[in-house]
Amino acid sequence: MRYALWPAERGEYHHERDVDAFLAGRSETRHAVLVADARGVGPVGFLELRVRDDAPRGRAVPHVEGWYVEAEYRRRRIGARLFAAAQRWSRAAGYAELVSPASS
Numbered sequence: 017m018r019y020a021l022w023p024a025e026r027g028e029y030h031h032e033r034d035v036d037a038f039l040a041g042r043s044e045t046r047h048a049v050l051v052a053d054a055r056g057v058g059p060v061g062f063l064e065l066r067v068r069d070d071a072p073r074g075r076a077v078p079h080v081e082g083w084y085v086e087a088e089y090r091r092r093r094i095g096a097r098l099f100a101a102a103q104r105w106s107r108a109a110g111y112a113e114l115v116s117p118a119s120s
Contacts, residue, residue: 017059017061017062017084017086018062018082018084020084020086021082021083021084022082047064047066047067048064048065048105048109049062049064050062050064050065050098050101050102050105052085052089052094052097052098054089060085060086061084061085061086061089061094061095061098062083062098063080063082063083063084063095063098063099063101063102064080064081064082064083065079065080065081065102065105065114066078066079066081070115073113076111077111077113077115078102078105078106078109078111078114078115079114079115079116079117080099080102080114080115080116080117083095083098083099083116085098102114
């Protein structure tokens with residue numbers, strides 16, 4: 017799914033390196049990855065968060081870095097549920113806000 021969202025990274029091993037570092041606990045930044053799982057199918061969507069220092073706010077803030085749902089599972093509120101889970105994660109981790117840039 018990361019290749020579908022970020023196809024420019026294909027062939028450069030960025031995805032594999034990033035995922036391996038995250039799973040091994042070697043990520044250089046604080047991350048959270050939320051996965052939507054369809055019963056009997058497996059993962060159908062994900063939302064990645066990265067906590068980074070936000071100069072205008074003067075503190076660390078979680079940012080939505082990637083948000084993707086497989087085409088055949090869209091329009092089922094899976095993306096909305098992933099975002100709601102990201103908001104809950106942010107609050108539980110002690111953050112007052114969550115940054116989600118708009119893109120087309």
